[in-house]
Amino acid sequence: MDELDRLESESIGIFREAFAAIHPIGMLWSIGKDSNVMVWLARKAFFGHLPFPVIHVDTGLEFPEVYEFRDRVAREWSLNLIAAPCPPIEAMDQSLPPNARSASRKTAGLKQVVADHGFRGIVAGIRRDEQSTRAKERVFSPRGAESKWDFRSQPPEFWGHFATTVPEGGHVRIHPLLSWSEIDIWRYIQREQIPVVPLYFSRNGMRFRSLGESDITVPVPSNAATIAEIIAELETTRVPERAGRTMDHEAEDSFERLRVDGYM
Amino acid sequence: MRISEAEAARPLRIVVVGHVDHGKSTLVGRLLHDVGALPDGKMRQVEANCKSRGMPFEWAFVTDALQIERDQGITVDVSHIPFKSSKRPYVLIDAPGHREFVKNMVTGAAAADAAVLVIDVAEGVREQSRRHGLLLHLLGIEQVAIVLNKMDLIANDPARFEAVRAEYEQYLASIGVRPAAMIPVAAREGANIVTRAAAMSWYQGPTLLAALDAFAPKARAVERALRLPVQDIYKFDQRRIVAGKVESGRIKVGDTIVFSPSNKTTRVRSIEQWSAVPGFVPPQSAEAGQSVGITTEDEIVVERGDVISHAGDMPFETDVFRARLFWLGREPLEAGRRMTLRIGTQAMPVVVQEIGRIVGSGDLSERAGTRIESFDVAEIVLRASRIVALDGYSANAATGRFVLSDGADVLGGGVVELGGYPDQRAATTRKGENLVRVEHRVSVTQRAQRNGHKGGVVWLTGLSGAGKSTIAVALEQVLFSRGIQAYVLDGDNIRTGLNANLGFGPDDRAENIRRVGEAAALFAEAGFVVVTAFISPYRSDRARARAAAMRIDGAAGFHEVFVKAGLETCERRDPKGLYRKARAGQIAEFTGISAPYEAPDLPELVVDTETLSADQSVELLADYIGRNFKF
Numbered sequence: 078m079d080e081l082d083r084l085e086s087e088s089i090g091i092f093r094e095a096f097a098a099i100h101p102i103g104m105l106w107s108i109g110k111d112s113n114v115m116v117w118l119a120r121k122a123f124f125g126h127l128p129f130p131v132i133h134v135d136t137g138l139e140f141p142e143v144y145e146f147r148d149r150v151a152r153e154w155s156l157n158l159i160a161a162p163c164p165p166i167e168a169m170d171q172s173l174p175p176n177a178r179s180a181s182r183k184t185a186g187l188k189q190v191v192a193d194h195g196f197r198g199i200v201a202g203i204r205r206d207e208q209s210t211r212a213k214e215r216v217f218s219p220r221g222a223e224s225k226w227d228f229r230s231q232p233p234e235f236w237g238h239f240a241t242t243v244p245e246g247g248h249v250r251i252h253p254l255l256s257w258s259e260i261d262i263w264r265y266i267q268r269e270q271i272p273v274v275p276l277y278f279s280r281n282g283m284r285f286r287s288l289g290e291s292d293i294t295v296p297v298p299s300n301a302a303t304i305a306e307i308i309a310e311l312e313t314t315r316v317p318e319r320a321g322r323t324m325d326h327e328a329e330d331s332f333e334r335l336r337v338d339g340y341m
Numbered sequence: 342m343r344i345s346e347a348e349a350a351r352p353l354r355i356v357v358v359g360h361v362d363h364g365k366s367t368l369v370g371r372l373l374h375d376v377g378a379l380p381d382g383k384m385r386q387v388e389a390n391c392k393s394r395g396m397p398f399e400w401a402f403v404t405d406a407l408q409i410e411r412d413q414g415i416t417v418d419v420s421h422i423p424f425k426s427s428k429r430p431y432v433l434i435d436a437p438g439h440r441e442f443v444k445n446m447v448t449g450a451a452a453a454d455a456a457v458l459v460i461d462v463a464e465g466v467r468e469q470s471r472r473h474g475l476l477l478h479l480l481g482i483e484q485v486a487i488v489l490n491k492m493d494l495i496a497n498d499p500a501r502f503e504a505v506r507a508e509y510e511q512y513l514a515s516i517g518v519r520p521a522a523m524i525p526v527a528a529r530e531g532a533n534i535v536t537r538a539a540a541m542s543w544y545q546g547p548t549l550l551a552a553l554d555a556f557a558p559k560a561r562a563v564e565r566a567l568r569l570p571v572q573d574i575y576k577f578d579q580r581r582i583v584a585g586k587v588e589s590g591r592i593k594v595g596d597t598i599v600f601s602p603s604n605k606t607t608r609v610r611s612i613e614q615w616s617a618v619p620g621f622v623p624p625q626s627a628e629a630g631q632s633v634g635i636t637t638e639d640e641i642v643v644e645r646g647d648v649i650s651h652a653g654d655m656p657f658e659t660d661v662f663r664a665r666l667f668w669l670g671r672e673p674l675e676a677g678r679r680m681t682l683r684i685g686t687q688a689m690p691v692v693v694q695e696i697g698r699i700v701g702s703g704d705l706s707e708r709a710g711t712r713i714e715s716f717d718v719a720e721i722v723l724r725a726s727r728i729v730a731l732d733g734y735s736a737n738a739a740t741g742r743f744v745l746s747d748g749a750d751v752l753g754g755g756v757v758e759l760g761g762y763p764d765q766r767a768a769t770t771r772k773g774e775n776l777v778r779v780e781h782r783v784s785v786t787q788r789a790q791r792n793g794h795k796g797g798v799v800w801l802t803g804l805s806g807a808g809k810s811t812i813a814v815a816l817e818q819v820l821f822s823r824g825i826q827a828y829v830l831d832g833d834n835i836r837t838g839l840n841a842n843l844g845f846g847p848d849d850r851a852e853n854i855r856r857v858g859e860a861a862a863l864f865a866e867a868g869f870v871v872v873t874a875f876i877s878p879y880r881s882d883r884a885r886a887r888a889a890a891m892r893i894d895g896a897a898g899f900h901e902v903f904v905k906a907g908l909e910t911c912e913r914r915d916p917k918g919l920y921r922k923a924r925a926g927q928i929a930e931f932t933g934i935s936a937p938y939e940a941p942d943l944p945e946l947v948v949d950t951e952t953l954s955a956d957q958s959v960e961l962l963a964d965y966i967g968r969n970f971k972f
């Protein structure tokens with residue numbers, strides 16, 4: 078077993094624990110590279126089937142390539158897709174900096190779709206190496222009625238025993254990719270030939286390393302035009318993955334505030 | 342041990358632990374910086390974050406990312422940060438040191454291959470330095486490097502370093518831990534982390550990074566017995582797939598496998614895997630670490646919680662076992678507490694039957710006690726509501742460790758220590774097939790009518806020397822003289838005949854009692870008042886004897902009599918000189934001395950031989966039988 082086999086096996090185990098303990102489950106599909114890997118792993122976990130819907134929390138501000146990719150892949154993989162709209166920016170917390178305020182629409186859209194469908198488990202494709210508050214997450218993260226992340230008292234989690242009990246009126250976040258790193262994701266995409274949105278590949282010396290809404294995401298300089306070139310770039314780069322996500326850099330605490338409120 | 346290339350390329354997980362404020366996060370931040378693993382802009386960002394708080398540069402801010410952590414200068418929860426040395430990839434797990442967050446430290450440490458334990462050399466060895474050392478040991482982390490940090494505060498004095506080093510080394514030795522290295526460090530200055538400190542030229546050992554590079558990843562348990570705890574059974578299509586992760590050993594198509602504790606046997610028909618690659622051929626075998634699905638040749642009913650093994654090397658089955666527990670609950674744990682046991686994928690109610698030695702919280706001194714306080718480590722006996730399939734921790738880690746929870750909260754973790762209790766698999770398995778009972782033409786009731794009393798079992802239990810045999814034979818005589826058909830089954834008599842092939846280990850003791858229980862039930866069915874005189878130390882064995890007697894319709898059933906005398910009294914009486922021999926180590930596994938005795942919970946009768954004479958005891962019993970075996 079190499080590292081990718083080990084990560085794959087661990088993620089499959091997490092999916093199966095979630096499916097055995099929590100019902101109903103919905104899986105967030107942002108159409109980005111990580112969530113494509115996640116859908117792929119779920120199909121492995123359930124032997125080619127996907128026994129729960131995938132949710133695209135849709136701000137309406139995705140790049141056109143993203144919508145095109147979403148509709149094609151959902152069809153090809155026979156996904157049960159829920160496209161969940163987000164409320165307008167005027168309805169958001171006005172004390173948040175502008176880019177974080179835009180991102181918080183996703184939190185609101187997510188809370189709405191959880192309430193509408195009565196989901197008790199939400200699978201999200203976050204990774205610890207992306208961002209320093211995500212580095213502190215649990216694989217199973219219980220959320221109360223307000224979806225809040227209570228980072229002050231997270232449940233113990235060890236030896237593969239997870240906090241699978243759903244809090245009254247709330248849900249549990251499940252993070253099957255938590256211990257994957259960015260380069261693991263690309264190596265796995267390469268090995269398994271998983272499709273990704275073309276925006277990740279360099280055009281005119283620029284590419285997207287992390288995909289968010291078109292209003293708050295910018296491409297970074299790069300000449301990596303193939304998966305192999307992306308992997309080679311990641312082996313040496315010192316530029317952080319989310320450098321192009323403007324919401325991360327507005328204030329020291331803006332990402333933490335978003336996550337405490339229920340952002341992924 | 343040989344490590345494959347793939348195994349070597351796996352990131353090594355290092356947890357950094359130790360007392361609060363001793364400099365763990367600083368060490369992590371500085372190590373990441375010194376190996377060049379900090380992304381561009383990180384230093385500037387940390388600098389700005391410190392400046393805005395009006396404080397000098399804090400390396401800890403690299404991992405202490407939460408506002409509360411930065412404002413209070415304390416780590417609340419673990420961070421996982423990947424980095425690479427020239428030798429291999431790593432994940433650093435920065436754990437909190439405050440007592441309040443021990444559960445987070447355990448969460449981080451349980452995921453690690455190796456550990457760095459940080460001690461502030463100026464402050465010396467403190468409570469969490471010791472506790473974390475002990476917890477690492479319990480969590481099975483054997484590779485530990487000790488960092489004696491803040492050498493700058495003691496002007497790099499080798500004598501003061503040596504004093505703290507020796508003290509901690511001695512503590513580790515007392516719990517059976519040998520550190521790989523003990524390194525003088527000044528984390529803030531980067532001394533002896535990646536580069537050697539000129540100011541400490543007296544130190545000859547490795548730098549921290551060199552010590553980490555010398556660690557090895559934990560080996561997967563491929564060479565151990567097969568254990569595959571069942572996570573779920575899927576029927577998404579025509580296949581019925583049993584899914585789970587191979588925790589140890591290997592499994593192949595065609596293998597004969599046993600599901601425990603349901604005790605069902607079948608063969609592996611296929612190993613299932615999904616792949617998008619056209620023409621994909623599913624594998625013929627799988628090994629430790631892999632999440633798999635199998636189909637079986639027989640459509641047997643199995644469920645989540647069952648453990649798959651090979652027939653030749655099955656897990657232990659018991660409803661009672663010893664364990665070493667670390668308790669994370671806020672309230673103390675006392676005997677009698679009910680919780681949920683989660684082991685492998687099994688979950689079931691358990692009760693804490695007994696609390697043994699406790700390693701105390703504060704000074705980590707040992708004591709006997711009845712209350713386990715928060716963060717204590719203790720020896721306990723757990724009794725489950727049904728049979729559990731498990732292993733001793735040393736034989737198989739994955740099926741030998743468990744968590745206890747109450748509602749949603751995980752309150753503790755522990756490792757199983759076998760010994761003292763028998764494997765109950767044989768006792769709960771009927772090997773013969775096609776059995777048809779012959780119906781008697783003389784009924785139990787007709788026999789009772791002729792005898793003038795019912796048959797049934799009077800089961801004496803108690804320590805060796807409590808008086809069981811003395812009472813039993815005297816009772817037999819009294820009952821006989823009163824016209825009652827009575828017969829005694831006594832330990833040594835049965836062991837020279839029916840049970841001559843059994844020894845005194847836990848398994849043989851259990852089988853001994855099982856046979857006596859069945860024999861007693863046959864006598865009872867034949868109309869006799871059977872009086873048995875066996876120590877019969879295990880509750881589960883007595884429960885089975887009861888079940889055997891209760892199968893007989895129209896008889897007087899099973900009457901458990903606790904022949905009660907304290908260990909001290911029995912040892913003083915020592916009629917056969919056995920206690921003396923046991924104390925001298927000449928008899929292994931002697932009940933009360935080196936093997937457990939489980940007193941009855943709710944016996945039908947207690948005969949206290951410390952307060953009653955032999956005659957009074959016999960009279961009490963004869964009376965009881967007169968009342969309860971009436972026809």
Ligand SMILES: Nc1nc2c(ncn2[C@@H]2O[C@H](COP(=O)(O)OP(=O)(O)OP(=O)(O)O)[C@@H](O)[C@H]2O)c(=O)[nH]1
Nearest residue numbers: 361362363364365366367415416438491527528529
């Ligand atoms: N003088 C000196 N101070 C240090 C050194 N290393 C750390 N410190 C200081 O010790 C204090 C505590 O450091 P942290 O790294 O936050 O300690 P910690 O062990 O991570 O603390 P918790 O995570 O809360 O348990 C900070 O003020 C550091 O600057 C050192 O080598 N020398």
Ligand SMILES: [Mg+2]
Nearest residue numbers: 365366415416
């Ligand atoms: Mg810290």
